[in-house]
Amino acid sequence: MNDFDLSEPTQVSSFGFNVPCREFIIAAQVTRDKRMPMVDEFVLRALNLCESVSVSRLTRFFGFSQTEMEIVLADLQARSLITLEGNEVSLHSTGKELFRTAGDGPPVITDVESFPARIWFDLISKNMIRSRGLHNVKNLIGLTPSLGRADIPESFAREAFHDNFRDYLRLIRHIKNPEAWGLYAISDVAPGRFSYAQISGKQSLVLRGQPKLETSLIETGADRPQKLRLLTDAMSRALESIRDPDPTAAARSEYARLTYSTLIDDSINAEGFVDLAAWLKREQAHRDPDIASFVGSPCLERNRKNLTSLIARNSERGQSPQAWDLFWFRPGGTIWGLTEDLQTTVGELKAMSRRSPSGEGGLVATLIAPASVSSDSVKRFDRIFDRGLGARAGRGSLSVEVLLVLGVCAVVSVLVPLGNGVNVWIGRITVNHSDVARIADRLRPDDLEPELVSLWTENRTRPR
Incomplete structure (x- = not known):
């Protein structure tokens, strides 16, 4: 049998909700910062220290052959990071911007790439919600959309995705370093299907002092409870309408x-x-x-x-x-x-x-x-x-x-x-x-x- 630690809360029940949701398919472009190759970084660092230097002197400084240096400089010039005038090479304004944005850290390259996203908004609090094969589970507690929230316009989905992009990466996509990503553009927003998300809750027994039951609805980050207040209030009302039989x-x-x-x-x-x-x-x-x-x-x-x-x-x-x-x-x-x-x-x-x-x-x-x-x-x-x-x-x-x-x-x-x-x-x-x-x-x-x-x-x- 289980050996219970009665000094700690003990879960005694679980329950689940069917939360009505609306899907949106978003086509976006995002930027991601990447550490540039070491040779490119050192060349740019050298040029950042001296406004202009001859190609031959730069070649001797790094111990490169003339061919090797030509390859490096051609690549940096193609990316508009340096300026070549005759035998003189200097940082382009784009290259200088790398050092201004990086501060004391290494310069980084920013790549733009396509980023398709399927996002679900619950129809009660109109917040983004994580999906895991959304469907209607008959035996769970059903919630109904809030008045006036049975549908969500595309403009709302676009604005919500823009304003909460980092939250989406962290909470929905579980990306560990969302700060390295940036939203470059949203090219299209299309409504998808209606369905239900399953959210679980639990009740725990606390025996410190007088016995009591504590209900947990949604586990969220520190900034999320207020955003989800409408949803948790709806869950609380639904729980109040159901009950166990009486002990006898x-x-x-x-x-x-x-x-x-x-x-x-x-x-x-x-x-x-x-x-x-x-x-x-x-x-x-x-x-x-x-x-x-x-x-x-x-x-x-x-x-x-x-x-x-x-x-x-x-x-x-x-x-x-x-x-x-x-x-x-x-x-x-x-x-x-x-x-x-x-x-x-x-x-x-x-x-x-x-x-x-x-x-x-x-x-x-x-x-x-x-x-x-x-x-x-x-x-x-x-x-x-x-x-x-x-x-x-x-x-x-x-x-x-x-x-x-x-x-x-x-x-x-x-x-x-x-x-x-x-x-x-x-x-x-x-x-x-x-x-x-x-x-x-x-x-x-x-x-x-x-x-x-x-x-x-x-x-x-x-x-x-």
Whole structure:
């Protein structure tokens, strides 16, 4: 299990947003400063010290042959850096300008080159936004364009690119030395397509003093938060409209029946809240190589790695010979699954199933939702799960979540209160065969079960 440092903020959930965006294709020319060849630099430095010098004297000074010096001077003259009058050579005004702009540093050459750019602006704050294969991810939190910002004129895109060119290089293109680049000209701006950018956020638990939850929306540079205020405000409003179910004593009792563990109830303090440190200490005292406790959503990267490592270790012992079937009993509330971590978790388990001895057909993933969650809300996940089932009222607890892979593993978590308004998911992962079988018997994850109603199916029993 994880060894948590409770003195530091601990991530307990993640979520993602679909941010509406508009693309612009920009044709520009940029300048880049390059260090000139050493011979050219030394010749220009010598000429900068003396206003004019004979070619023969310059040749002797550098120890060049006459032919070598002629080649060097011809190249510098072609670039209008020197002036040749008979046998005398001097710096051209262009060459002198190199030393004025370089200061104490070496003279540099400025090259002009074409620079095509595809830039996305979000339709809420009208800021440039980084893209990574923009598309609409159905299960994320959708944001709508701000009033009057559903479209962006080409003139705005041109001006924004001009005024924020260095920010674009640093934040969007990840160029390490944007100061070496300059925007020479913008020759064309053409509107592109509409799409969505995915931006992730997280919530972290802080236990210094009274427990509290801190929400992080967009990680930005020091100068960016004010520019993105409209976007972060829209994200905050969207988060306020969704929520977890309420933690209940009945949910903790159901968790105890599924896991055969009363350690959560044993860790409730005098105020009626769960003492997280006490629960973790009790879990550590009951170490079992087939069991790991966790804090936060099971989809979080650290919990996902813990799960896959337990499965892999169990597979090495020759366990789980049968084909894999995944059943995800989601809890109630409206915030569950609104994260790309869900796709990643299901994807990693499918990949593991294909690598298993019985994995020729892969894994069938089934989502089972409580009756309190509307069928339309459940169908947002039909690109992640092969099948969707709705449970009838009264089946299961709204504040318990179970990820069950028959014969392989079970992940059981429950929402518990740590303080006033501070509720966090905690739970156990088990690959113990008896535990997994017992949990499966109690949950009865069968689409023929009369308490379950089919919402969608891929009409196949095993993915290819």
